[in-house]
Amino acid sequence: MSNTAAAIITIGDELLIGQVTDTNSGWIAQRMNELGIDVLRRVAVGDEKNAIINALDAELKDASIVIITGGLGPTADDITKPLLNEYFGGKLVISEPVLAHLKELFSRRNRPFLERNMKQAEVPDVCTVLFNKMGTAPGMWFDKDGKVIVSLPGVPFEMMHIMQVEVLPRLKERFTSEPIIHRSVITAGEGESFIAERISDIEAALPARIKLAYLPGAGMVRLRLTGRGGGVESLVKDLELYQHQIAERLANVVIATEDIPLEQILGRWFMANGATLGMAESCTGGYLSHHITQVKGSSEYFKGSIVCYSNEIKEKILGVKKTTIEEYGAVSEETVTEMARAAIGVLDVDYSYAVTGIMSEGGESDRLEIGTVWMAVADKTNVVAKKFWFPYDRARNKEMAVSMGMLMIWKFINKQL
Amino acid sequence: MSNTAAAIITIGDELLIGQVTDTNSGWIAQRMNELGIDVLRRVAVGDEKNAIINALDAELKDASIVIITGGLGPTADDITKPLLNEYFGGKLVISEPVLAHLKELFSRRNRPFLERNMKQAEVPDVCTVLFNKMGTAPGMWFDKDGKVIVSLPGVPFEMMHIMQVEVLPRLKERFTSEPIIHRSVITAGEGESFIAERISDIEAALPARIKLAYLPGAGMVRLRLTGRGGGVESLVKDLELYQHQIAERLANVVIATEDIPLEQILGRWFMANGATLGMAESCTGGYLSHHITQVKGSSEYFKGSIVCYSNEIKEKILGVKKTTIEEYGAVSEETVTEMARAAIGVLDVDYSYAVTGIMSEGGESDRLEIGTVWMAVADKTNVVAKKFWFPYDRARNKEMAVSMGMLMIWKFINKQL
Numbered sequence: 001m002s003n004t005a006a007a008i009i010t011i012g013d014e015l016l017i018g019q020v021t022d023t024n025s026g027w028i029a030q031r032m033n034e035l036g037i038d039v040l041r042r043v044a045v046g047d048e049k050n051a052i053i054n055a056l057d058a059e060l061k062d063a064s065i066v067i068i069t070g071g072l073g074p075t076a077d078d079i080t081k082p083l084l085n086e087y088f089g090g091k092l093v094i095s096e097p098v099l100a101h102l103k104e105l106f107s108r109r110n111r112p113f114l115e116r117n118m119k120q121a122e123v124p125d126v127c128t129v130l131f132n133k134m135g136t137a138p139g140m141w142f143d144k145d146g147k148v149i150v151s152l153p154g155v156p157f158e159m160m161h162i163m164q165v166e167v168l169p170r171l172k173e174r175f176t177s178e179p180i181i182h183r184s185v186i187t188a189g190e191g192e193s194f195i196a197e198r199i200s201d202i203e204a205a206l207p208a209r210i211k212l213a214y215l216p217g218a219g220m221v222r223l224r225l226t227g228r229g230g231g232v233e234s235l236v237k238d239l240e241l242y243q244h245q246i247a248e249r250l251a252n253v254v255i256a257t258e259d260i261p262l263e264q265i266l267g268r269w270f271m272a273n274g275a276t277l278g279m280a281e282s283c284t285g286g287y288l289s290h291h292i293t294q295v296k297g298s299s300e301y302f303k304g305s306i307v308c309y310s311n312e313i314k315e316k317i318l319g320v321k322k323t324t325i326e327e328y329g330a331v332s333e334e335t336v337t338e339m340a341r342a343a344i345g346v347l348d349v350d351y352s353y354a355v356t357g358i359m360s361e362g363g364e365s366d367r368l369e370i371g372t373v374w375m376a377v378a379d380k381t382n383v384v385a386k387k388f389w390f391p392y393d394r395a396r397n398k399e400m401a402v403s404m405g406m407l408m409i410w411k412f413i414n415k416q417l
Numbered sequence: 418m419s420n421t422a423a424a425i426i427t428i429g430d431e432l433l434i435g436q437v438t439d440t441n442s443g444w445i446a447q448r449m450n451e452l453g454i455d456v457l458r459r460v461a462v463g464d465e466k467n468a469i470i471n472a473l474d475a476e477l478k479d480a481s482i483v484i485i486t487g488g489l490g491p492t493a494d495d496i497t498k499p500l501l502n503e504y505f506g507g508k509l510v511i512s513e514p515v516l517a518h519l520k521e522l523f524s525r526r527n528r529p530f531l532e533r534n535m536k537q538a539e540v541p542d543v544c545t546v547l548f549n550k551m552g553t554a555p556g557m558w559f560d561k562d563g564k565v566i567v568s569l570p571g572v573p574f575e576m577m578h579i580m581q582v583e584v585l586p587r588l589k590e591r592f593t594s595e596p597i598i599h600r601s602v603i604t605a606g607e608g609e610s611f612i613a614e615r616i617s618d619i620e621a622a623l624p625a626r627i628k629l630a631y632l633p634g635a636g637m638v639r640l641r642l643t644g645r646g647g648g649v650e651s652l653v654k655d656l657e658l659y660q661h662q663i664a665e666r667l668a669n670v671v672i673a674t675e676d677i678p679l680e681q682i683l684g685r686w687f688m689a690n691g692a693t694l695g696m697a698e699s700c701t702g703g704y705l706s707h708h709i710t711q712v713k714g715s716s717e718y719f720k721g722s723i724v725c726y727s728n729e730i731k732e733k734i735l736g737v738k739k740t741t742i743e744e745y746g747a748v749s750e751e752t753v754t755e756m757a758r759a760a761i762g763v764l765d766v767d768y769s770y771a772v773t774g775i776m777s778e779g780g781e782s783d784r785l786e787i788g789t790v791w792m793a794v795a796d797k798t799n800v801v802a803k804k805f806w807f808p809y810d811r812a813r814n815k816e817m818a819v820s821m822g823m824l825m826i827w828k829f830i831n832k833q834l
Binding site for chain 2: 013014015016017018019020021022023025026027028029030031033038039040041042043044045046047051055058073074075076077111114116117120134136155156157180182191192193194196197203211212213214215216217224226259279281284285286287288289290292293294296298299302303304305306307308309310312313316317346347348360361391392394395396398
């Protein structure tokens with residue numbers, strides 16, 4: 001069974017000047033992967049006729065499936081629909097179901113239906129219309145020489161909706177592919193070259209159908225085993241054998257054997273242990289709390305956070321002593337320790353995390369180096385504080401503080417701190 | 418003067434299975450744009466020799482500059498360096514400055530220097546080494562037939578550092594390009610087709626050197642005028658003329674004439690008005706507070722947030738009445754109004770924002786539809802509450818709530834609510 005190959009083309013000048021971050025092609029890649037379809041390339045081009053046609057020609061050479069997003073809006077800079085119509089030699093005709101949907105949408109919003117909006121109901125007569133319940137621009141499915149070309153709006157939730165309801169079921173029916181299966185080992189506290197060294201004999205012994213990849217980031221390295229071929233059952237068995245070997249060898253640094261984010265690893269522990277968590281965040285401004293609450297069901301164990309950006313709030317709500325801040329500074333072991341201890345009581349939780357630091361100029365940056373961050377984790381009897389230093393800009397320092405913060409909570413609850 | 422064109426190639430299997438979001442190529446595209454260099458295409462390929470070579474061949478046809486990121490790590494899945502060495506007919510040699518840097522890095526971290534790490538000091542003898550102070554993998558600059566190929570590590574802050582210190586100054590010296598200049602008009606509260614209708618005569622009258630693009634998202638539409646050619650001074654004059662015309666025509670929906678995020682627009686207002694802001698966040702879990710604190714200097718006006726994920730914290734710290742929550746529910750006009758009013762007093766601020774809602778199953782999802790969100794904005798005398806409904810998944814609903822929340826604060830302080 002040969003593998004089906006896909007390519008993803010994203011269209012929009014905003015991508016080529018870096019005005020927006022493309023999250024669409026990553027999401028589509030995940031879905032292709034789940035179907036066992038290889039993504040060969042992801043290409044971004046501008047709202048420019050020749051660029052789009054060249055990309056289509058080039059990708060259709062190697063791929064059986066080309067998924068295109070963007071350029072379907074009602075304004076003059078959106079050229080994908082007439083271009084595809086011409087490319088596939090069609091004629092633009094009004095789609096009655098799309099027209100009815102648009103009219104209903106506009107009347108529900110009490111907006112007049114403009115000539116311009118009429119154009120949004122037009123579709124090439126050579127495509128299968130993919131109805132877009134979530135928005136105004138329908139998707140389009142073209143067949144050409146046994147290959148499939150799908151065009152979708154660039155608005156992420158509209159694209160996702162049409163993919164799930166219209167595109168994925170059709171692809172599943174049309175293309176049968178051997179599944180691609182992944183197994184992961186997530187580690188913390190050791191660099192990728194040391195990890196590679198420790199498991200080099202296991203890596204060397206991997207069969208050809210299994211590949212190992214290392215993804216380093218923020219104090220952690222994610223190891224991903226990817227396999228395909230030779231029957232699903234035996235493949236899963238092999239993957240899990242090697243996953244187990246690697247996890248055993250790296251036991252002292254393994255934090256999970258599943259590729260899930262740290263907030264979810266924490267969530268499982270708090271859920272399983274019936275424990276509660278609260279926070280006192282200064283320099284991360286609520287970003288760690290945001291991560292924790294990304295997990296469905298987090299309200300079971302996460303009670304809340306005092307985002308104490310000002311010293312008044314550290315004092316007034318948490319009850320950090322004024323003298324502590326005056327004597328040692330807001331960014332200090334003493335202050336962060338008091339913050340963590342106070343959070344246990346104020347939020348009435350079993351575990352607390354506290355953080356205070358200097359992310360860019362201002363505040364105590366005359367006294368301390370920018371990037372200095374103090375963190376503490378506490379339970380009802382103990383508190384551990386630790387100093388970090390991050391060398392990046394404001395946004396990246398915040399990201400790092402959040403990753404290292406979650407890792408510190410993980411180590412604390414696993415008695416590794 | 419003809420325009421210099423660039424292409425960006427990102428390398429890594431993780432991009433083709435959607436395991437990580439590529440932020441590198443957007444950042445690089447922004448920098449190219451600032452230099453007046455057109456980005457023709459952004460391409461992502463896997464850690465696979467032929468795919469990388471094909472991408473290089475294809476992009477070198479149209480572009481004078483090809484920037485490559487990724488695949489420079491110390492593990493077996495990283496193949497970019499030997500591949501480029503072969504592609505440009507070089508020989509791998511030890512770079513003494515890189516070796517010295519690596520040894521110092523490892524000794525500072527108290528880690529042994531492995532054979533594997535020695536390999537990281539190797540560079541093709543046909544490239545200019547781009548020293549990487551931030552990490553272990555050096556960047557490489559190749560010249561070929563008047564074209565430039567740059568290879569950089571995929572770790573974002575290492576890539577950014579080498580770009581800023583080594584690559585951008587060299588590109589600026591080598592290529593002279595007419596600058597690309599943008600002007601923006603940011604609107605809120607009207608759909609893109611209505612906006613396009615209202616300014617259709619202005620759009621039709623734009624000279625050839627100026628393009629107009631519409632970027633819709635979360636209750637807002639960003640209009641971007643992009644111009645190039647005919648002399649900078651006259652171009653800026655023209656761009657600002659059309660920007661002014663558009664802003665004047667759309668006056669009732671314009672919120673800024675600069676492409677900056679909403680949190681920064683808010684920040685400027687609070688700074689200029691010497692006013693303070695605080696929050697009480699339930700369902701957004703600190704994410705709005707995180708956005709506000711992304712702005713440098715936000716500690717001048719942002720005092721903090723009570724992330725009251727549990728009802729106890731709403732009652733205990735904010736002082737929301739138990740009876741209000743019991744009678745009307747935690748997600749209700751009454752509760753959110755009390756939260757916003759309480760935040761003014763508890764956080765001692767001039768303005769407050771409060772939010773409570775249901776992002777996914779659980780909580781009050783038996784009583785209310787999932788996606789129901791109540792928000793309120795208050796000052797010392799007034800409070801306005803508003804109900805929203807978001808139809809997406811948990812993460813996207815949170816994003817939407819944060820965008821609409823910032824917009825609501827903006828409308829309140831501008832007396833448009």
